[in-house]
Amino acid sequence: xxxxxxxxxxxxxxxxxxxxxxxxxxxxxxxxxxxxxxxxxxxxxxxxxxxxxxxxxxxxxxxxxxxxxxxxxxxxxxxxxxxxxxxxxxxxxxxxxxxxxxxxxxxxxxxxxxxxxxxxxxxxxxxxxxxxxxxxxxxxxxxxxxxxxxxxxxxxxxxxxxxxxxxxxxxxxxxxxxxxxxxxxxxxxxxxxxxxxxxxxxxxxxxxxxxxxxxxxxxxxxxxxxxxxxxxxxxxxxxxxxxxxxxxxxxxxxxxxxxxxxxxxxxxxxxxxxxxxxxxxxxxxxxxxxxxxxxxxxxxxxxxxxxxxxxxxxxxxxxxxxxxxxxxxxxxxxxxxxxxxxxxxxxxxxxxxxxxxxxxxxxxxxxxxxxxxxxxxxxxxxxxxxxxxxxxxxxxxxxxxxxxxxxxxxxxxxxxxxxxxxxxx
Numbered sequence: 001x002x003x004x005x006x007x008x009x010x011x012x013x014x015x016x017x018x019x020x021x022x023x024x025x026x027x028x029x030x031x032x033x034x035x036x037x038x039x040x041x042x043x044x045x046x047x048x049x050x051x052x053x054x055x056x057x058x059x060x061x062x063x064x065x066x067x068x069x070x071x072x073x074x075x076x077x078x079x080x081x082x083x084x085x086x087x088x089x090x091x092x093x094x095x096x097x098x099x100x101x102x103x104x105x106x107x108x109x110x111x112x113x114x115x116x117x118x119x120x121x122x123x124x125x126x127x128x129x130x131x132x133x134x135x136x137x138x139x140x141x142x143x144x145x146x147x148x149x150x151x152x153x154x155x156x157x158x159x160x161x162x163x164x165x166x167x168x169x170x171x172x173x174x175x176x177x178x179x180x181x182x183x184x185x186x187x188x189x190x191x192x193x194x195x196x197x198x199x200x201x202x203x204x205x206x207x208x209x210x211x212x213x214x215x216x217x218x219x220x221x222x223x224x225x226x227x228x229x230x231x232x233x234x235x236x237x238x239x240x241x242x243x244x245x246x247x248x249x250x251x252x253x254x255x256x257x258x259x260x261x262x263x264x265x266x267x268x269x270x271x272x273x274x275x276x277x278x279x280x281x282x283x284x285x286x287x288x289x290x291x292x293x294x295x296x297x298x299x300x301x302x303x304x305x306x307x308x309x310x311x312x313x314x315x316x317x318x319x320x321x322x323x324x325x326x327x328x329x330x331x332x333x334x335x336x337x338x339x340x341x342x343x344x345x346x347x348x349x350x351x352x353x354x355x356x357x358x359x360x361x362x363x364x365x366x367x368x369x370x371x372x373x374x375x376x377x378x379x380x381x382x383x384x385x386x387x388x389x390x391x392x393x394x395x396x397x398x399x400x401x402x403x404x405x406x407x408x409x410x411x412x413x414x415x416x417x418x419x420x421x422x423x424x425x
Contacts, residue, residue, distance in 0.1 A: 023162060033049070047087040101121065111125065141158040199245065201244075206237075263353055285335075302355065
């Protein structure tokens with residue numbers, strides 16, 4: 001595995017037999033920060049972090065110059081600035097990242113239709129059918145990197161291998177701005193010296209459990225009889241780890257069929273205890289979520305509410321409706337019902353609203369539409385917002401009530417088109 005600061009970068013610089021290395025993992029380098037530097041070229045070569053300079057903000061992205069001070073994504077901003085006092089803090093622009101992501105993914109889909117977008121800044125590609133037109137996997141990887149740079153001004157790293165998880169390991173090792181090819185015949189030699197934590201799905205607790213039994217490397221894992229892994233970890237996990245340690249990953253590259261959920265969430269600058277304030281914030285989030293649904297021609301049957309309390313416990317609850325909706329007032333009413341059913345709660349640090357079980361809007365019309373009274377008003381609000389921008393119009397109950405917050409996060413799951421919580425590459 002590569003370190004986040006790129007100091008142990010390894011790339012393929014001489015011809016290799018890439019026959020069969022038809023799975024590519026392409027990962028944009030320090031994506032959010034790199035997009036910001038397109039408009040701030042004078043900051044190139046300097047440490048910079050993306051986030052908000054507030055007490056509870058976290059780092060969304062960091063340039064490699066900042067990473068060499070130990071800064072990484074999801075780190076509290078205050079800690080990042082202690083590690084690297086000279087870092088420039090750049091405000092995030094989520095819509096810009098989404099727009100650039102769409103351009104990058106469009107490039108990928110011109111190469112092969114088999115693109116599985118994993119997050120806003122990374123995707124798996126199966127290029128087994130593109131060889132006759134474009135050449136070997138390594139050549140296709142070089143072509144992708146050149147096109148992304150020429151058409152967006154950004155750098156990406158590519159891993160090429162016979163299976164998905166090895167391709168992802170390779171792209172991480174090639175960062176920044178490189179390509180590493182792991183020929184299928186060399187897969188086991190590449191994997192054996194890696195730590196067990198390099199295996200997909202091995203988190204800190206599983207890694208520690210394996211180390212207690214003397215299994216420190218992937219090679220140690222591969223040499224362990226599978227029945228022992230079953231005994232220690234359970235049959236399903238034991239079988240999966242045994243296969244991965246031998247370079248077996250049965251997951252195909254699967255283009256996503258469509259969005260599975262749409263939502264918005266925010267983190268408050270100060271914990272909120274006032275129930276009326278939470279109701280108003282749910283109204284705001286429900287309205288934003290409904291606007292996204294209508295823009296995509298979708299409606300949802302399941303309303304989800306997410307709460308994170310002052311002790312960082314996170315709670316998620318949902319309600320499924322008899323009819324799908326994309327009306328903010330209906331989403332708000334259901335989410336408030338969920339909140340009120342919880343009774344008294346600890347102070348709230350984060351709140352989010354999400355719609356799931358999506359379907360085309362209007363696909364299941366009922367004889368009586370309970371949302372009809374509000375639908376016309378919200379469509380009118382959509383038209384005003386499209387013309388004059390967000391915030392041009394809002395429910396009267398929200399005017400002048402916006403609480404202090406670290407920032408908004410929007411998310412689309414299924415076909416990711418927004419930043420994912422882990423940060424970027």
